[in-house]
Amino acid sequence: MMQEERNWAGNYRYGAAELFEPGRMEQLQEWVAKRHKIRALGSRHSFNNIADTLGSLVSLKKMNQVLELDHSRGTVTVEGGIRYGELASYLHANKYALHNLATLPHITIAGGCATRTWFGGPDW
Numbered sequence: 001m002m003q004e005e006r007n008w009a010g011n012y013r014y015g016a017a018e019l020f021e022p023g024r025m026e027q028l029q030e031w032v033a034k035r036h037k038i039r040a041l042g043s044r045h046s047f048n049n050i051a052d053t054l055g056s057l058v059s060l061k062k063m064n065q066v067l068e069l070d071h072s073r074g075t076v077t078v079e080g081g082i083r084y085g086e087l088a089s090y091l092h093a094n095k096y097a098l099h100n101l102a103t104l105p106h107i108t109i110a111g112g113c114a115t116r117t118w119f120g121g122p123d124w
Helices: 025-033 084-093 109-114
Strands: 018-020 038-041 056-059 066-070 075-078
Touching: 025 056, 066 084, 075 084, 084 109
Parallel strands: 018 056, 038 056
Antiparallel strands: 066 075
């Protein structure tokens, strides 16, 4: 059993055997290749066991960097663990913005995409 992990509200305790928080894509790939049952854990903004597993949980919390801001195309490439609030601040500082935002700033980009919390621009 992993160290006690709870959801953001504190009313749900995860029962996974382990939690991995990689800092780089290569670490994530190597770890995933050695596991059988994995679930991704986002910002823990859930009131139930939908993100839980008896197997392994992976969090992209440490993979939260802006990788590229392409001024010519008006696009940004980020790691999945970046939160909407962090990305919005970065984009604002660079005179850009997202078409739409998740309702809460602590939702991760990967979580927003996985749950369709965020719908991108016209090309989405």
